Amino acid sequence: MERDELGAWLRLAMAPGIGRVGARRLLAAFGPPEQLFARSPAALEAATGAAVAQALTQEPEGWAEQVQRTWDWLQGAPDTRRVLSLADPGFPQDLLQTEDPPLLLYVSGMAVDTWPPGVAIVGSRNPTAQGAINARQFGRALAQAGYTVVSGLALGVDGQAHEGALEGAAPGQLATIAVVGTGLDRVYPKQHLDLARRIAERGLLVSEYPLGMGPLAENFPRRNRIIAGLGLGTLVVEAALQSGSLITARMAAEQGKDVFAVPGSIHSPQSRGCHALLKQGAKLVETAEDVLEELGAAAPGPAPATATPAAEAPLLRTMGFDPVGLDALVARTGISPAQLQVELLEFELQGRVARLPGGLFQRIERS
Structure with a gap:
């Protein structure tokens, strides 16, 4: 331009x-x-x-x-920075077909002739330990299948989805797109400064907001329509009932796109938004293959062999997947508090149990 x-x-x-x-x-x-x-x-x-x-x-x-x-x-960086107008042939076609496309799109990162198919992954800024793992796994698997993962660079699920996509994308593949709520000369949150740099190297940072625009609260829900618009579908990993992720899901549905939701514990506030979406007709997904089948794509290659399932450990089987306190575990197992602390620490070091605020523990699963 x-x-x-x-x-x-x-x-x-x-x-x-x-x-x-x-x-x-x-x-x-x-x-x-x-x-x-x-x-x-x-x-x-x-x-x-x-x-x-x-x-x-x-x-x-x-x-x-x-x-x-x-x-x-x-x-300052003519090979990686550009401003695309509605009239620019490089403007993403998926956004042109939405009801409210931005006039200008500020872009920083890899050069693309056409915007590749994407899948949006969104969710809580404060996910459970399992929710963060799930977001990263879905991001990695979808990138391995050739999709670009679209998210919002926020803490929590967004950041984990971007990280997973960077891990799973092949060399030269547009791994992930971060649609931000500030000008591209700002990074918000500051904790994601390094992540933003890596996304710019192997993906795209995108904003409709002019340079110099700071993190105004009203801008983040508004940018969600772009996240939804750049994805063939939107996957919500974890979300409370008042989460902005539900706005993204609603916008995706209004655009006629698939909405996917990962179910969780009926006792977890971070699962209630996903359960509400499922009641409204969102597609229940447990693995990335569920998403790929809906999108008509081949599933990723065979998963590597895994270790003995964690459920075979008696304490883990007793814990279930809901957060649980030490006193409750003592009552369920009859094991002394001191011995429970030893076993929980061992599982925590193995990455099979997470220690949560309030003295709670939660079993987690990793791929």
Whole structure:
């Protein structure tokens, strides 16, 4: 994108009182922003009314500075950074088919001619130990099957899904796309600074928000429509009833795409959102193969042989998969607290039990 074209698109995006819907109407009526702004104020007023014409004929506050900032950002890494407009042939086609595509998409990372098929994985920022493992396993398996994993770079399930995709993707494959709620010159949360760097090397960082935009709370639910739009389907690993992940799932369903949910314990608050989705018709999945079958893709290759199942250990069988306290385990097993602590520590070191806040323990399974 040339500087003049960039300036025109930013001016339209920043025009006060226009918004995305109004901007798309103007584009449909007048063509690209350069043509729109080439019209005389009188012609604009006659076609759009006085209020819209006034918004279009005055340069938005901070517009020149934003053009310079964006241009400098692009020139700083021209091989990996780009700004795609709705009119750009490189704009992802899946987003064009959604009800509310962004006017501009800021992109940093691998060069792509066409955006590969993706699967969105979303969920809690505070998953259970098993939920975090599940997110990573699904991300890895879907990437191994050739899909790009789409998520939101948040703590918890999002970060684990990105990590799994980076582990499972083949060399040269677009492993994962992180759709963020800030400008691409910011990384939020800061804990994911290194993850964002690795995603930019083997995937894409994407945002509709201008450079300099910080982590405003209202921006994160809004970006979820892009996460849903870039995926053929959306998988919710764990989510509370008020989770933003349910917004993503709803948006995916509204776009006519598959929604998948991983069931969990009926006692876990982090499973209630998934169970609500299942009641509403989401597809229950236990493995990545369940997702791949729905999408019409071949399942990944045979899984490597695993060790003796953890369920054969009596204490683990007694624990079940719900979080449980030491006193409850003493009552169930008749084992002394001291001996239980020893056995739990051993399983914890093996990665088969997680120690949770509040003195609770939870059995976990790894692939």
